[in-house]
Amino acid sequence: MLLHLKPEQVEIGMFVDGFDGRWIDHPFWRSRFLVETAAQLARIRQSEVTAVIVDRSRSRSPHGADLAEPYTERRTSDGGMAPPYRGVERRRATTFSPPLREKAVRPATYAQERRRAARVIDKSRRAVIDLFDSARMGRAVDGSKIAPLAQAIGDSITRHSRALINLVRLKQKDEYTYLHSVAVCALMINFGRHLKLDDAEVQALGVAGLLHDVGKVAIADDVLLKPGKLTLRERASVEGHPLAGHALLAQSSDIPAAALEVCLRHHEKMDGSGYPDGLGGDALSLYARMGAICDVYDAVTSDRPYKAAWTPCEALTAMQSWTGHFDAPLLDKFADSLGIFPVGTLVTLSTGMLGIVTGSAGEAGEAIVVRVFFDCDLLAECPPFDCAITQTAREPGIVGRASQKFWRFDDWPATVARVLAAKPEGDARP
Numbered sequence: 001m002l003l004h005l006k007p008e009q010v011e012i013g014m015f016v017d018g019f020d021g022r023w024i025d026h027p028f029w030r031s032r033f034l035v036e037t038a039a040q041l042a043r044i045r046q047s048e049v050t051a052v053i054v055d056r057s058r059s060r061s062p063h064g065a066d067l068a069e070p071y072t073e074r075r076t077s078d079g080g081m082a083p084p085y086r087g088v089e090r091r092r093a094t095t096f097s098p099p100l101r102e103k104a105v106r107p108a109t110y111a112q113e114r115r116r117a118a119r120v121i122d123k124s125r126r127a128v129i130d131l132f133d134s135a136r137m138g139r140a141v142d143g144s145k146i147a148p149l150a151q152a153i154g155d156s157i158t159r160h161s162r163a164l165i166n167l168v169r170l171k172q173k174d175e176y177t178y179l180h181s182v183a184v185c186a187l188m189i190n191f192g193r194h195l196k197l198d199d200a201e202v203q204a205l206g207v208a209g210l211l212h213d214v215g216k217v218a219i220a221d222d223v224l225l226k227p228g229k230l231t232l233r234e235r236a237s238v239e240g241h242p243l244a245g246h247a248l249l250a251q252s253s254d255i256p257a258a259a260l261e262v263c264l265r266h267h268e269k270m271d272g273s274g275y276p277d278g279l280g281g282d283a284l285s286l287y288a289r290m291g292a293i294c295d296v297y298d299a300v301t302s303d304r305p306y307k308a309a310w311t312p313c314e315a316l317t318a319m320q321s322w323t324g325h326f327d328a329p330l331l332d333k334f335a336d337s338l339g340i341f342p343v344g345t346l347v348t349l350s351t352g353m354l355g356i357v358t359g360s361a362g363e364a365g366e367a368i369v370v371r372v373f374f375d376c377d378l379l380a381e382c383p384p385f386d387c388a389i390t391q392t393a394r395e396p397g398i399v400g401r402a403s404q405k406f407w408r409f410d411d412w413p414a415t416v417a418r419v420l421a422a423k424p425e426g427d428a429r430p
């Protein structure tokens, strides 16, 4: 049964089947989805559409009787319109929330969490193998079994933000197919938290990471793992995986809308040259853009049959140079979320100095080399020296990206060229 509701009457848990009015006035690139987050709800309520069409049969409201009545039939005694879903607000926490646990998660040291993260990764890997095996046989996905995995990965990131993300990046070539899903889940959760998305959205994005490549079960292994160039036919098979995955998830239960979206759109590009539909620019949602970044970042920082892994710094530097592929400002935020910066980035150090990222050091790629050249207290340049900074060391650390404008480097390219051309004084500590 389809109901026509005013935007302000839509609630979390309702399945939107379409919008009345001009398509350009509605705030979503998709017209059919389950309202799952406060952010989605706010966008609907603030939109210019005249009415929202809600499919009662696909909604998850506990108040079937309420949903049976279109808003036009709900009038107060004075003839005004009654808010139709008052009960939903009170009961939403238990009915619509994803399985977010209330218990506090305590921080851990890097070494402690690395051990726990290894167990979380192993358990997740086995669950993803089961999921893919099941999907290969055409069985629908049970989203309620995936959500706890995303929760466990999110808890690990809460205990220590780097342990699991660093560990899962070091996957073996033959583990890639399954651990890539675990890695993208962790990256999406970490990125979503950095963007200060609400907890339910972050959880849904974690599930999206685990499920985004489920359509790859439709690709033959010899094509999936082929080191050489793909034939046109093989390429078509590979590029069919977002649609195949989306079709499977659309028939499955308890799949967040974010997961459907990321699954379908993680290979689209901002300039419209991606697949499956060549969408670009504003047609791509935040979730789709985040999915594209996390997916590629994990792919290029992993050892593959045809390519050795890049360090995180190399990966971000390369990704930044691929004009038109990613949402550039969002890619900067992703780098910030990992505390890793592309070559050439101006960063502030915890010691009150400014430096320019020049590369990464070490096999694990966890150390970043910064050419330190400016003292923020003295507001003056100092003789440049190189400093290798690890994420796990207490001092010195990278506080974050610094603004060239704020520090008045008016000709920034010339400053970079001059500082990088100078002979450094060696690996001293600032």
Ligand SMILES: [Fe+2]
Binding pocket: 212, 213, 241, 266, 267, 295
């Ligand atoms: Fe993919």
